[in-house]
Amino acid sequence: MDILRRYAEEGAALGAIYTDVLRKMYERSYAAVPKKQWDEARAAGLNIPSEQAFIRYEELEEADNEVFMAYCQKCCPGLYAILSVERAVTSRIDLSTNSIRPKTQEAAGIDVSTRSPKIGTDIPWTDILRHLFRVLEFDRVGTTIGPKNQLQALSDFAPYGYLLVESPILSQPVRLPIVHRDDFWLAASVFDEPKLVDLVNEEELLVTYAPKKVLSGGLAGDTSHVLHYVITPRGTLDRYYASEEDDHLATPAPERLLGPFVYEGEIKVQLNFEPEF
Amino acid sequence: MEKPSGYARVMARIRINQELNSPILGKPHLKFGQCIALGSYFFQLGGMLGARHQMNLDAFGDAFLGASGAPGAVKRLFTELANDIVSRSNDDSMTFYDYVSKEFSRGLEVMLAIPHAFLLSMASRRLRLKPPWIS
DSSP states (O other): OHHHHHHHHHHHHHHHHOHHHHHHHHHHHTOOOOHHHHHHHHHTTOOOOSSOOOOOHHHHHHHHHHHHHHHHHHHOHHHHHHHHTHHHHSSOBOOSSGGGSOHHHHHTTOOGGGSOOBBTTTBOHHHHBTOEEEEEEEEOTTOEEOGGGOEEOSOSSSOSEEEEEEOTTBSSOEEEEEOSHHHHHHHHHHHTSHHHHHHHHHSEEEEEEOOSSBOTTSOBSSSSOOEEEEEEOTTHHHHHHHOSSSOTTTSOOTHHHHOSOOOSSOOOOEEOSSOOO | OOOOOOHHHHHHHHHHHHHOBOOSSSOOBEEHHHHHHHHHHHHHHHHHHHHHTGGGHHHHHHHHHOOOOSTTHHHHHHHHHHHHHHHHOOOTTOOHHHHHHHHHHHHTTOOTTSHHHHHHHHTTSEEOSSOTTOO
16 A cells, blocks of 8 residues: 555656656557557457547546545545635636637627626636635625515525626636625625725725635535625735735635634624735 | 545555455455556556646645645655656656556566566566565
8 A cells, every 4th residue: 555655656746846747658658559450459359449548638637636626625624625726826817718608608699708707607616716806896686685684586596696806816807696695795785885885996895705615616515605805905906916925826815814714603894904915 | 533644545545445356265465467557547646636736735745645744845855756756767658557667676676677578477476465575
């Protein structure tokens, strides 16, 4: 068992430091047998399919990573949260290409260029986990707050509302669905109060998506609310991602602005007018 | 409860149990060829996951190998290891299987010039799960 672990360690070292060398090894390991040779072997009676199956590196990596992340989620949730955001850290999420846009809508003639991409549909939840965004607009999509703070949504199957958000990690504003009633109520508590609306216009309202328990696809694994808000001086978000000492693109640390996340008891929009990096 | 010791070790336990040959008489065992195949599988698995999580090596080292330490320690270890691997295996035709069989040969102190001849002769022999040359 120790020797297998040693090979895993050596492989991990090679993959992490010399990724191109590892990929070439993979391509050589799974190089296709010449078709003529394959057909001859089949003709000789070998029980092999007519066409060679080849698994692309990306497909196998995705499959292996899925199992690994399921293990992390179960055995080391703290590390899982860090490892989950790894896709977003390699580069700024570029939404200018159409690759992430729904092809069916484009095919149907819908001009997707005028529509803001939606997190959860156009962008995976895992890509934005624990990242900070600046709130530009609050779209209630018809949801109202009734007596005793009861939410009355237009549909049981659609989000309560959306936040139009922007961030230095995104190439354009995107829509963040509000799927928990407490998160809608918190957003409404800001946008229903004229003084706070003025404050948000002068300063900036930041939001981060950080569930208490995260499932493999980035969705929340329990019933706790998932969005955490803080009002900070204008320019805080840009300084947060421009910080040279801490690479927040690679390792998000929203607690530095929001303090410890609150999931139970009294939840509220935080105020932080002296952010420190 | 036993403390989880990293994904690699957990997977090694699972894969060995899957591959074990259990004869009617005698102890469960792996054949030499199976050891090399498993070794190359783990080398490949580690490589792919290492490449995937190269931006978070401290967290990855902890989860994958159970190796934790000061920030940057895993990257330093990996850099040293990777440089050593590349310097030892500067062969443009090497596959995962080749690398592992070469390493086995090194461990067995067999002349590197004839590893495949040795492996062919050993491929069907039964070996104990923990060969004596492994400490």
